[in-house]
Amino acid sequence: MATKVLIATDKPFAPVAVNGIREIVEAQGYELVLLEKYTSPAELIAAVADVDAMIIRSDKATKEVIDAAKKLKVIVRAGAGYDNIDLQACTDKGVVAMNTPGQNSNAVAELAFGMMVYMARNFYNGKSGHELKGKKIGVHAYGNVGQNVGRVARGFGMEVYAFDPFMTDEQIKAAGATPLHSAEEMYEMCDYVSLHIPATEKTKKSINYELLNRMPKGAVLVNTARKEVIDEEGILKLMADRPDFKYISDIAPDNAAEFAQFEGRYFFTPKKMGAQTEEANVNAGLAAARQIVAFLEHGDAKFKVNK
Template sequence: MSKYKVVVTARSFGKSSTEPFDILEKNGCEVHKIPIEKPLNAKELIPLIKDADALIAGNDKVTKEVIDAGNKLKVISRYGIGYDNVDIKAAKEKGIVVTNTPNTNNNSVADLTIGLMIAIARNIVGANNTVKSEGWGRVLGTEVYKKTIGVIGTGSIGKGVIKRAKGFEMDVLCFDVYPDHEFAEKYGAKYCSMEEILQKSDIITIHVPLMESTKNLIGEKELKMMKNTAFLINAARGGIVNEDALYNALSKNIIAGAALDAVEHEPPVGSPLLKLDNVIITPHIGGYTSTAVNNMGVAAANNVVFVLNNEPGAHIVNN
């Protein structure tokens, strides 16, 4: 008989291999994978976790109400890096451990960032749609080779983007509240102010967590500081870019274009951004590769096992 009940709402958990399920089941866990295709809200989560010992959550809203409903809940294992959707304070007050899975999808997100950069600069999506509509109209694109890229946030993903950008012989400007000068020197990057990045970069890409200090980090003022030929990429979190201000900047050609893998409301039903030709929006697929999915699943499962068995090794974010 299983000792623990583990509810899994992370949509891609175990999708590329059975290894994450095997880890849990070999450690006395009964796994309940919820068949959903969107992040769950609090009302949807509450009945699912009432008798659960652990929750492996994707981008679901794990609010105080959800946490209070988890009478047996011992661990919330975030499947991914960010944990802004989890009420950390409420979890800590109830003695519930919150974990995440850093360094499991950094290569996948960095790869996608470069893909988005090229796609928006060369209007690849628009060109593809034209041909599929039986047209053959061509749109002038922009080269990224030897251009200036501004990287906001130089954690593992930001550093991955910098390494890839050097293959395009790009000049790299970067900003981080905790700069890694040794890394910057090795890869020819220059730490500077946000203002300098905004004013000088041809492409700006965001790789910071969503928190109070980064909410609406890029708004009307910042967008107006950018070149009117510049592109903005956000493969981090929705809410870091003010989407009303972004729509205004894109529709008035204040900047040339934007590519977003994260938006404030997912999916962005009814968003005016969907009507613009100079924006690409992907459905939060940064970490959605077979390698990253397996890495995140294994790490999330191990975090649950470590916490339930009172063993060291879990990556705890609410110590």
């Protein structure tokens, strides 16, 4: 019986990405199975019953899904974030969970700057705005996406600073930024802060009133990470206390309706769309397929994210 690889995507890959994945999978003699635009978790649970490998995007790989996948050996999240996978369930079942770091990085960085320019120029409403050149930008977490943000920021003529406790000063300098040694230091000095931290127990709601209130007058917070890292009540309080503060994000907070009182000082895209480009779509999908083949054929677990 052929090895089965499932693509389970509520938000489907672009057709060109699916075709590329199919070529990689079928060249290895595997069978590709598609589940697209499904409407209930039950459909996903049914689809995983006899598959050996699985590619998802923002889809929820819950314990129920993992438990139902009796033959599953590897699951790959086509993208960087993997908080939609129950890692403990994977570990308990002996399933390797992976992500595809770096494949969406440029797309996210370009969106961050698209939103920054949109805000700086007052949503293109004809009124005088601001330039990014000469402004200080702090990049909170300087991994793949953060470094792309730094690269684009330098093109705008911004001063680039980074805080990342998992990198040395030398690594940050080599990647084109000035290293800082605490979040507090960065927020105090930077006109813009771009968030790229994952949503973990330590980081959830860590971007709070006290931290953001350190930012200079006219400061802008840019969030293309996760909404869970924001203390939503805290940022609302800050917006009320500081008429100069602005917030832009590619994912609306749960309390988005409450921001209506701050017209002109916030912008949220209709859905999470940092990676929503055809190029990123293809890159992440093909990377996921190649990683599955490398793991099943050679045991290569380079991008494993569970223990």
